[in-house]
Every structure is written in structure tokens, then in C-alpha cells.
Amino acid sequence: MKSTLSARSASILVLVVSLVFLSCKKNTEEAYIFSSPILNSPLEGDVFKENDTISISVDLIDVERINTVSFWIINIGNSDSVLFTDTETPFEYAVKLPAGNHKLWVESIFNTGEKLGSKKVNISVEKVIKVSLVGITAPDNGGVFLESEEIQVSVDAKDSDGIEALSLWIDNTYHSADSTAPYTFSVNDLAVGSHIIKVSLQDSLGNNIDSEPINITIESLAVKYFTPIDKGIIVPERRSITLYIFKGGTSSTERDWNNPDNILWKLPLKNANGVAAGDMYTYNNLWQGGTSINDVKRVIHNGTIHLVVTGNGGDAVAMYEYATKKCIFWSGTTATGPHDADYAPVGNGYILVANPASSGAVLEVYDISSNNKGSAFSVAHKGVHSVHWDAMQKLIWAWGSGQSGLKSYKLVVQDGKPVLTDKIEYEVTVANYEVGMAHGGSPMLKDSRRYLILAGKDGLLRFDTESHGWSILRWAEKDKNGEATGVFRGSKGLSYSDITGEIIIGKSKDRIYSEDDNIGVRQLDNSEIYKARWWLHNSFSHEE
Structure with missing residues (x-):
């Protein structure tokens, strides 16, 4: 014949069950393992050039548990430094880096205060040697022309950043511009006498470089x-x-x-x-x-x-x-x-x-x-x-x-x-x-x-x-x-x-x-x- 639990025994049983549940819950939370961020780009060994924009993107599993993501850089031989700290998704950053070897990594800071970093990625940024050339190929320095004679000014121009326009200057006064190769200018309105001609190149970044000036002489038809x-x-x-x-x-x-x-x-x-x-x-x-x-x-x-x-x-x-x-x-x-x-x-x-x-x-x-x-x-x-x-x-x-x-x-x-x-x-x-x-x-x-x-x-x-x-x-x-x-x-x-x-x-x-x-x-x-x-x-x- 089964005996019935006393009221006191029942209370003890409920307490024991509750303690077991709370203990299981605590153990579950302490056992959660956060995932480290992963750099999607750039990849290990990527090579860039100066003035390239490098996009840094991150693969994150625990986005809802992340408070911030910091983007770090290590220049070889230097200490770590933070490039940027982001607090909103999507966690990403774009940067231009100087020439040299760099290590990039990101760090996630979770809402628990825990910090995890990504694997470090080695990249290289190559120095760009700027090529900028502008020179007057015609007429010759010292050329002599007659008044009203049409003078064709031809220019050889190159720029590694791209050419926005060339402008012709005569006696330090703007004359005309040309933005399409081959670069030529027509001049037929110069007064009798000596004149200084130069050409200025403006690249796509707004930089200017001048050619070596040349001298020409306009003689009277007489x-x-x-x-x-x-x-x-x-x-x-x-x-x-x-x-x-x-x-x-x-x-x-x-x-x-x-x-x-x-x-x-x-x-x-x-x-x-x-x-x-x-x-x-x-x-x-x-x-x-x-x-x-x-x-x-x-x-x-x-x-x-x-x-x-x-x-x-x-x-x-x-x-x-x-x-x-x-x-x-x-x-x-x-x-x-x-x-x-x-x-x-x-x-x-x-x-x-x-x-x-x-x-x-x-x-x-x-x-x-x-x-x-x-x-x-x-x-x-x-x-x-x-x-x-x-x-x-x-x-x-x-x-x-x-x-x-x-x-x-x-x-x-x-x-x-x-x-x-x-x-x-x-x-x-x-x-x-x-x-x-x-x-x-x-x-x-x-x-x-x-x-x-x-x-x-x-x-x-x-x-x-x-x-x-x-x-x-x-x-x-x-x-x-x-x-x-x-x-x-x-x-x-x-x-x-x-x-x-x-x-x-x-x-x-x-x-x-x-x-x-x-x-x-x-x-x-x-x-x-x-x-x-x-x-x-x-x-x-x-x-x-």
C-alpha cells in the first residue's frame, strides 16, 4: 500500500527541483562560446597601390551580441593602432594606406564585455611613382613667325593620375584650353615682338605642372x-x-x-x-x-x-x-x-x-x-x-x-x-x-x-x-x-x-x-x- 508524501516532504521536493533548474541555467550561460570575427576582405597577401581605397569587411556570427567592432592596423615595426571603431551594422570600413607592409585585424566587443579578435591579415601597399610630363614639341624654341600667321602649338603630355586639361599661356596670360589628346592649340593673334609660351597640365587630382617655356618672335609682314x-x-x-x-x-x-x-x-x-x-x-x-x-x-x-x-x-x-x-x-x-x-x-x-x-x-x-x-x-x-x-x-x-x-x-x-x-x-x-x-x-x-x-x-x-x-x-x-x-x-x-x-x-x-x-x-x-x-x-x- 502506497504512502502519501507529507506536506513537508513535498515542499522539500519543489525546492530541490528549483535549485537544479537554476543551476542548469547558470551552467548553460557560462558555457556559451562567442565566435571570433573573420576578415572577408582584404585577404592574406593582397597587394594594393597608393591612393587605392581598401575596403575592410567582416563576417560576424553574433551580431546581436556585439556592441562595437574596432578595426586595427599594424605597420611592420610599429605597435597596433585603431583605425576606426564602428557601433552599427554593417560593420565595415574603407581606408587608404601609405606604401609599405601592413597587418589588419578586427576586434569584436560583446555585450558581456568579452573581446575577440580576428586572424591578422598581411597586405602590401606599393608606392606609386607619379609620372607627370608636359612639354611643347612645336614650335621650336626661338621660332620666328609673321604677323597673322597661324601657329600650331603641339604638346606631349602624360600623367599617371590622369589628365583633366591642358591650358595654353602666352606672356603669362591664359589663351585657351584643350582636354582631348592629341593636344594642340592654334594661335594667330599675336602682336609683333617677342612672346613666351608655356603649357600647364592639370591632373585629375587637381595638381598642376608647367612645361618649360619657349620663346617665339612675331615679325611684321613688312x-x-x-x-x-x-x-x-x-x-x-x-x-x-x-x-x-x-x-x-x-x-x-x-x-x-x-x-x-x-x-x-x-x-x-x-x-x-x-x-x-x-x-x-x-x-x-x-x-x-x-x-x-x-x-x-x-x-x-x-x-x-x-x-x-x-x-x-x-x-x-x-x-x-x-x-x-x-x-x-x-x-x-x-x-x-x-x-x-x-x-x-x-x-x-x-x-x-x-x-x-x-x-x-x-x-x-x-x-x-x-x-x-x-x-x-x-x-x-x-x-x-x-x-x-x-x-x-x-x-x-x-x-x-x-x-x-x-x-x-x-x-x-x-x-x-x-x-x-x-x-x-x-x-x-x-x-x-x-x-x-x-x-x-x-x-x-x-x-x-x-x-x-x-x-x-x-x-x-x-x-x-x-x-x-x-x-x-x-x-x-x-x-x-x-x-x-x-x-x-x-x-x-x-x-x-x-x-x-x-x-x-x-x-x-x-x-x-x-x-x-x-x-x-x-x-x-x-x-x-x-x-x-x-x-x-x-x-x-x-x-x-
Whole structure:
């Protein structure tokens, strides 16, 4: 028969069971083993380079029991140091390390205060030797160029950090930038004189390195096309049918052109060298009569100095090489009475002739590739007396009669033939000025502006070829009836010196005049001088 436990025995049993449970629970907690962190990256033996970003990531099992994770580094030969301590998941860190060998490890700190570290991982960071090179490969140091000549600056550039951009500096002033290889810069706007050029490289990190500077020199076009007799005055003397270059000085001695010592150069036009024997009779007949030569201009053809000449005795146009005095082109003009002429370096080259014939004034274009073929193209232009090629704008400026007598044209070649297109008229806006019959004209380069000076009934005008503004340069004198008179009325020929600033004036007499009242006339007895021009390079028309 089973006996029943007493109340006291039952209480003892409950106490014993409770103690056993608590003991088991305590033993279970004391026996829990925490897991050490494991470095996922980097791995043992990984190699990096300076400036590389090294990502440190950790594999953690007991994330919920972790309070912090510290990221440690050991530089070989140095003590441990903490890179970073993280308190939030995901526990990770990114760092850039200096060159050398390093040991990385992480340490987990649990909520019980216990600390466990990962296995140490050896990594290497290689030193990066920065390669940065920038050098100007063209032009050469000491190079010499002509004004308006395009200069190509070429650069060799390398940078191990990558190139953001190269910038060109001229005389310590920023010019332009290039961010794409091959690195080149175009320069064509430098003033005459010496200049220092350098290039600055900016790498992708913002660092800058400069090239070694080079020196270049810009020379005036007049230097390239200089002649020992520059500053003289070229005169187409009508009666002897001879071109003369006289001294251009202002002393009374040099203004006396009857003195043979003042003759610097001359070229009789008849029987010219270069004209075929079978053509000589026809050629000579073009230069006849007492008013045979009207105009002569110094031009550049195929890189050398030439002269373009017109005459209305036999209605002629011709071109001569200055150095050899050889005639390279001649022709009778299609219209009668050719006056002014110029040369346009378009295609193989064309001569422009202003022909104010009363029977029908025209601006003519002559192809110099064949002799005595007449004009290749012409366009009507009332009273046209003066024509000028504008090398910068690639335009023809022609000056004729009337208030809208100035016109510009473009010269184009279509199907192998020259054509004048895009005519634009420019009305004279100077108050109370009457153009009447237009006459002489000349380029004027002054104060960095490109002008034309033009002669009409009421005096000398100045026209800005870029802004198209008009101004009066010199009014003609008035007689007692209020009519224009004197030297500045309808001046036949004008020429401006870029060197001295003097304007000379032809009036179809035995002398030429100066716009400067303090300079007397230059005279050649028993002559007739319709126009005269300074013997200088004309940069307005020939910038090459």
C-alpha cells in the first residue's frame, strides 16, 4: 500500500527541483562560446597601390551580441593602432594606406564585455611613382613667325593620375584650353615682338605642372616683304610710260625728283622682259598716248612682290615681278579707261580693275593664267574708280560715284570661272558731304583699325571696314561760291603710309601733294602723275 508524501516532504521536493533548474541555467550561460570575427576582405597577401581605397569587411556570427567592432592596423615595426571603431551594422570600413607592409585585424566587443579578435591579415601597399610630363614639341624654341600667321602649338603630355586639361599661356596670360589628346592649340593673334609660351597640365587630382617655356618672335609682314628701298614712293609716269620709285623723304633735297640721285628703281613698260616676241607689237600698243599709265600697286603673288599696273592710253592691265622686272601677265581691258587695280589671291589669282568708262562703268576681274583674253567677269558699278582687296574679310571694296558709291563684293570661283557675288552698298553718312564723282582710295591701318580713305567731291573720307562707320578726314576748300576746290577735291590718287602716317595725293600734274600742310610738294618736271603710292608692304590687302 502506497504512502502519501507529507506536506513537508513535498515542499522539500519543489525546492530541490528549483535549485537544479537554476543551476542548469547558470551552467548553460557560462558555457556559451562567442565566435571570433573573420576578415572577408582584404585577404592574406593582397597587394594594393597608393591612393587605392581598401575596403575592410567582416563576417560576424553574433551580431546581436556585439556592441562595437574596432578595426586595427599594424605597420611592420610599429605597435597596433585603431583605425576606426564602428557601433552599427554593417560593420565595415574603407581606408587608404601609405606604401609599405601592413597587418589588419578586427576586434569584436560583446555585450558581456568579452573581446575577440580576428586572424591578422598581411597586405602590401606599393608606392606609386607619379609620372607627370608636359612639354611643347612645336614650335621650336626661338621660332620666328609673321604677323597673322597661324601657329600650331603641339604638346606631349602624360600623367599617371590622369589628365583633366591642358591650358595654353602666352606672356603669362591664359589663351585657351584643350582636354582631348592629341593636344594642340592654334594661335594667330599675336602682336609683333617677342612672346613666351608655356603649357600647364592639370591632373585629375587637381595638381598642376608647367612645361618649360619657349620663346617665339612675331615679325611684321613688312619684314618678310621688305625691300632696301621701302619708304620710297612708286610713280607711274604717264609721258615716258615708266614706273619710278623715288625717295620718299620730306627734305627739300629728297622732294626734288628731278635729281637722279633720288631715283631708287625704274621700269620702262614698253618692250618688257617676259613678253613673247610675237606678242610684243600688240603688247606695246597697249602702252601708248600721253595718258597711258593710271595706277600701280605693290601686291603679293605666289609669295613674292609684284606690281599691278593699268593704263588707259591703250586700255591695258599687266602684272610685273618686282625682282626680275619680268612681265608675267598682260591684257587689253574689255572696257575702256581702266583706272585703279588690285590683286585677289583667290584660286590661282585674279586682277581686279576699276573701269569708270562713261560708256558703262564696270568692275572687272582678269584671270592671270593666260594673256590678252579680256576680263573673265565684270559687274556694273557706277563711276567706279578705286578697288581694294581686304585680306582679313576676304572682300573686295570698290568706290564709285554717288552717296552709295562704296560697295563690297565676294569673289568666288564657280565652274573654274570667277564671279562677284553678295554686293552690299554703304551709304555715306557724313552730314553735308557730297560724293559726286568718286576718285582715289587707299587702305589705312591705324590704331588697330582697318580703314579705307576715299576721295570725293567734298574732300577725303575715312570708312571703317569693320564697323562701317564714316568720318571726314579732310574737307576740301570752298571757293567764293561755296564750291569745293583745291587739292582735296576729287583727288585722283591717295596713299597712306603705315610708318609715317603721311597721305600723299596725286592730281594728274607734274607733282604730288601731301595731306600734311607742313610738307611741300614732290615734283618731277615735264611729267604727268595721275596717282602715286608709298612703296611699302600693304598688310590690309596682303596679310600672307
